[in-house]
Amino acid sequence: MTRIANRMAGLQQSTIRSMTARCEAVGGINLGQGLCQVAPPSSLLEHGTARFEELNHSYSYARGDAGLLEAISAKLAKDNGITADPANQIVATVGATGAFTATLAALFNPGDGILVLEPCYGYHLSAIRLFELTPQPVRLAAPDFRLERDSLRAAVTDRTRAIVVCTPANPSGRRFDREELGHIAEIAGEHDLLVITDEIYEYIYYGDQPHLSPGSLPGLAERTVTISGLSKSYSIPGWRLGYVTAPAEILAPIQVAADTLSVCAPTPLQQLARYALALPDSYYEQLRSMYDGKRRLLADAFTAAGMRPNEPEGAYYLFVDCSGLGVSSGWEAADHLLEHAGVATIPGEAFCLNDPGTPIVRACFSVPDDVLEKTALMLEKGRS
Numbered sequence: 001m002t003r004i005a006n007r008m009a010g011l012q013q014s015t016i017r018s019m020t021a022r023c024e025a026v027g028g029i030n031l032g033q034g035l036c037q038v039a040p041p042s043s044l045l046e047h048g049t050a051r052f053e054e055l056n057h058s059y060s061y062a063r064g065d066a067g068l069l070e071a072i073s074a075k076l077a078k079d080n081g082i083t084a085d086p087a088n089q090i091v092a093t094v095g096a097t098g099a100f101t102a103t104l105a106a107l108f109n110p111g112d113g114i115l116v117l118e119p120c121y122g123y124h125l126s127a128i129r130l131f132e133l134t135p136q137p138v139r140l141a142a143p144d145f146r147l148e149r150d151s152l153r154a155a156v157t158d159r160t161r162a163i164v165v166c167t168p169a170n171p172s173g174r175r176f177d178r179e180e181l182g183h184i185a186e187i188a189g190e191h192d193l194l195v196i197t198d199e200i201y202e203y204i205y206y207g208d209q210p211h212l213s214p215g216s217l218p219g220l221a222e223r224t225v226t227i228s229g230l231s232k233s234y235s236i237p238g239w240r241l242g243y244v245t246a247p248a249e250i251l252a253p254i255q256v257a258a259d260t261l262s263v264c265a266p267t268p269l270q271q272l273a274r275y276a277l278a279l280p281d282s283y284y285e286q287l288r289s290m291y292d293g294k295r296r297l298l299a300d301a302f303t304a305a306g307m308r309p310n311e312p313e314g315a316y317y318l319f320v321d322c323s324g325l326g327v328s329s330g331w332e333a334a335d336h337l338l339e340h341a342g343v344a345t346i347p348g349e350a351f352c353l354n355d356p357g358t359p360i361v362r363a364c365f366s367v368p369d370d371v372l373e374k375t376a377l378m379l380e381k382g383r384s
């Protein structure tokens with residue numbers, strides 16, 4: 001007899017994966033899943049190919065390969081304004097996802113409330129539910145998705161223990177500014193909340209303002225668990241490399257949880273990751289300019305087809321208002337786009353606990369330019 005744990009209630013195969021299956025069935029263009037279909041830096045692949053045999057193919061320390069931890073510590077100091085001792089303040093994990101699940105497992109008890117800024121990344125919601133925690137949505141209103149102090153304060157209850165911040169955000173593309181992070185610092189301080197940040201898109205942003213890590217700010221450093229990873233910055237999501245940094249006393253149980261959940265991140269790939277972290281600043285400039293070009297191509301395609309894409313500040317998704325299609329929900333909009341144009345997107349509802357109120361879909365532009373050009377033609381054709 002099949003028995004399913006109570007904690008699985010409300011968890012189902014993500015909308016993203018089911019949309020991928022539907023898209024494959026009709027041979028469509030998949031802008032649904034955030035697959036990251038751009039090539040990794042060729043010099044990284046060459047470096048790895050030349051050295052693969054001589055790498056460590058056993059387990060690493062539970063906290064990670066020593067050389068990688070040193071490199072992450074240096075990068076945190078240089079790019080994030082965060083001081084982290086590689087000996088006891090950083091753990092390498094199986095993706096940012098592994099860092100997030102280990103953090104939830106280590107720090108919270110069933111029933112604890114976790115604030116999420118809605119629209120939010122679906123895996124955050126699923127992981128919160130998997131650990132029998134209660135997601136508490138803080139609504140960010142379209143089209144700006146700004147975090148207002150009063151909405152944040154109003155969402156806190158006596159069960160609230162933490163707030164999750166994703167910046168740059170998936171799916172809205174928001175990069176929370178100093179004022180918004182100030183609201184978080186103020187309210188987290190008032191209620192003694194932990195702040196868990198997911199900064200996986202930290203190097204993918206548009207405009208001149210460098211990435212702002214919440215954990216670098218006064219009032220947040222001592223209560224922030226900072227998570228990031230290599231999937232998006234180096235287009236290597238299959239390598240499954242992420243990391244987490246926090247004050248030593250917060251990180252110690254996270255390390256035990258990460259060890260219990262997965263022993264360590266893939267050791268040879270951890271060793272190769274040191275090379276990626278040493279890439280020059282020009283690498284990141286090129287990455288941003290490549291994504292900026294893709295962002296514009298896809299935004300123009302949706303605009304030309306009568307929809308209203310947002311202008312994301314970071315990450316590689318457009319959030320597109322599809323009211324122009326005469327539909328009344330994101331579900332209907334995504335169905336319409338798949339059926340009429342053969343383009344798979346994800347309904348906005350998949351990122352929200354509450355009704356988003358507008359027919360919005362998310363479209364990923366981490367795909368080759370020729371796919372974006374074809375998307376433009378298909379969207380145009382889908383109108384007629």
Ligand SMILES: Cc1ncc(COP(=O)(O)O)c(C=O)c1O
Nearest residue numbers: 034095096097121170229231242
């Ligand atoms: C906000 C966010 N966090 C984490 C991940 C996954 O990161 P990783 O591949 O490091 O597990 C994604 C992937 O889409 C994401 O959008």
